[in-house]
Amino acid sequence: MVPDDPATPICSAKGCRAAAVWVLAWNNPKLHTPERRKTWLACDEHREHLSQFLGVRGFLKDVVRLEEWEPADEAPHPGGPAAGQGEGSAADR
Template sequence: MSDETPICSAKGCSADAGWVLAWNNPKIHTPERRKTWLACEDHREHLSQFLGVRGFLKDVVRFAEWRAPEGP
């Protein structure tokens, strides 16, 4: 992630993101792999539910507190 203001990942949304949704698709990712979507306050619940019903959602963390996992 860059130093620029993070933008929500919801389609058509250009609001500042305050949340990181860490997820992984177990059919194609190793268990430790984490992909991320960013979410504004208005879309956090919707995006979390979208990932959750598929069994992909691993964590929801405030953007300011997010630390990406260390690589190999």
């Protein structure tokens, strides 16, 4: 399902165009200060997959429903691991 509103946040999983329901907050300790949080978005279908991808690398810090997320300095990032983001692109550093 493609969200009708282009401003609607979408899932970060490759090829997924579903509306995001979850924010996955993460941090790569080799690149980021401990308090920094990068974010990926997930629909219900891809939440577990994206969480596992970050979790096995020790990056996952928190999973929060989108409506409960209170971002600090960063907006949720639309690029997920399969969208070429992997452990973090140059923009994530």
